[in-house]
Amino acid sequence: xxxxxxxxxxxxxxxYVKPTxxxxxxxxxxxxxxxxxxxxxxFLDLPSAGKAFGHHETFGTIEAVKAVSELxxxxxxxxxxxxxxxxxxxxLVNTDPYGDGWMIKMKVDAAAVAALMDAAAYAKHLxx
Numbered sequence: 001x002x003x004x005x006x007x008x009x010x011x012x013x014x015x016y017v018k019p020t021x022x023x024x025x026x027x028x029x030x031x032x033x034x035x036x037x038x039x040x041x042x043f044l045d046l047p048s049a050g051k052a053f054g055h056h057e058t059f060g061t062i063e064a065v066k067a068v069s070e071l072x073x074x075x076x077x078x079x080x081x082x083x084x085x086x087x088x089x090x091x092l093v094n095t096d097p098y099g100d101g102w103m104i105k106m107k108v109d110a111a112a113v114a115a116l117m118d119a120a121a122y123a124k125h126l127x128x
Contacts, residue, residue: 002033004123005098009116011074012125013056018102023110027102028074030062030093033126035101038064041093044086046071046103052078055112059104062093074116077108 004010009017014034018027035041043063053059053073060071083102086092093101117125 002031002036002126002128003098004032004119004126004128006119008098009074009113009118010122010125011056011072011116013072013074015072015074016098017074017113017116018098019113020105023113025080025105025107026075026113028059028104028106029097029102030071031122032097035094035097038062038069039066040064041090044090044093044103046082046086047079049079049081052076053106071103073106075106075108075112077106079104080107081105 010031014031016029016031020026041062041064044060046060053076055073055076057073058070059073062069062071082104085100
């Protein structure tokens with residue numbers, strides 16, 4: 001069974017949104033379920049800071065031993081930081097998806113976060 005932290009919001013595409021001290025700034029990554037399905041992560045292609053995205057736009061790709069998958073923005077907003085550690089340590093997505101394995105930090109409409117699935121809805125989506 002996958003780990004589903006209660007304090008995060010989720011998408012049907014298995015991205016998560018993690019709040020920060022600023023309600024309009026969130027961390028985005030993939031869920032424990034997604035990293036488990038992908039297997040060993042070997043490379044990530046992530047955007048640079050300053051790039052703006054609409055809701056559910058492709059913001060990068062994730063390459064695992066099994067497959068290459070697109071990454072989608074859970075919300076519209078602007079990338080304000082990229083997790084630079086992932087360039088040299090892509091396996092952080094496998095070992096700590098909700099911690100050191102976050103991918104991008106975005107400035108978003110804080111009200112839009114509430115529209116994403118909560119932990120219970122995401123667990124139901126997974127059939128857990």
